Amino acid sequence: MAEPDSFEQRRLLTEAMARLSRAGSIDEIVDILRRCARTISGADGITVIRRQGDRVAYIAEDALQPLWAGSDFPIENCISGLAILEARPIHIPDIYDDPRVPVDAYEPTFVRSMAMYPIGLMGPSMAMGAYWSAAGPIDPGTSALLASLARYAGVTLGRVTEGRGADPA
Template sequence: MTCAPGGRGATTDTDIALRAEGASFVLREGELCYYAEEDAISALWQGMRFPMSSCVSGWVMQNGAPAIVDDIALDPRIPLDVYRPTFVRSMAMVPVNARAPLGALGSYWGSARAATAYELTLLQALADGAALAMETIALRERADDTQARLTELEAATRELEERHRALADSQRQNDSLNELLAHDLRSPAAGILLTATARLRDRDIPERDRRRWKRVLCSRLDDGGASPSAGRGLGLTFCKLAVEAHGGTIQVRDNEGRGSCFSVLLPA
């Protein structure tokens, strides 16, 4: 038996098991009864919607109890105008999930008769099976939604972790830069090392200048310029920027074995 919300399997099984001439599977839609599926010797109400207050299926869902109608002409719950064009003369209907009805399952006969206790028990068993199938589908849908949400949360968590790492890296870089700036302001001579190294990498530098910058580099290294306390060259750069801002220049010359001599020339 297929007990999906469409209810086709449930209605067919009802016909076979109860030897009924028709069956319908009704779903609750707010205050309406939706006749979702039917299997009968002639058309009933498939696809139609009725107020819960004006049909037997609505009464069953509102009360969470079965309804047995021996003769539709004698039961006040029956909307005769709706039933008169059909073959139905008696019926039985039970709730799908009696504790919180999701719908109703009905069985119909073309003659006036009372459903037996056995028939009613079997009809309720079929309805309970449909309820279980519907609840299983609902649980699967909720599980799928939960899994999708977990996937979204995991992706968001990974994104936050990546942002945190990027911020941490940026902070470390800022800290390192601040440390370099503070150190080089205290040790401007370290800029000489950086300048000498940069000039020596220049392939077009004249040989005379190359020898001079080599002496500068060697003299600074001999003086401990490569020690951990050495700067990174920003001090000399600051000096150069300041002098050029005043229209001057900085010159360097060999100081005859005693290092190098830097001269600052400013306009008068």
């Protein structure tokens, strides 16, 4: 993984948060995350995932190669679902060393390490995944920036869905 430029990352995070503050729909939130998170993190791929009952749907991505956009999986059988259910970030430095990872789904991809962040304040209903082509620990500063972006997206999600009285899941 490349050495992050923390000043530039923080600047990009600030811009993304400003865009999120103006978002008026879930689609806008998803688009902002898809467009901004990869640049902020220096990741090789980003996905945005939405809970749909007992499944999770991969609804957007920006990655070196196609990953899972348009696919859905049982919530208990994927890392994004676990991050949503456990309401906490999950870092996996090597997908082949973590028994929670459904390796068959990752083998045809470039993904070797990842971080997953839940989105939503009162029971997450979405997640954002960052993926790298090299195995290794996720830079703590980069992880903190992605966690901040996910938390702010959760605040925006709450504001957007509260006004509609709708359940985002």
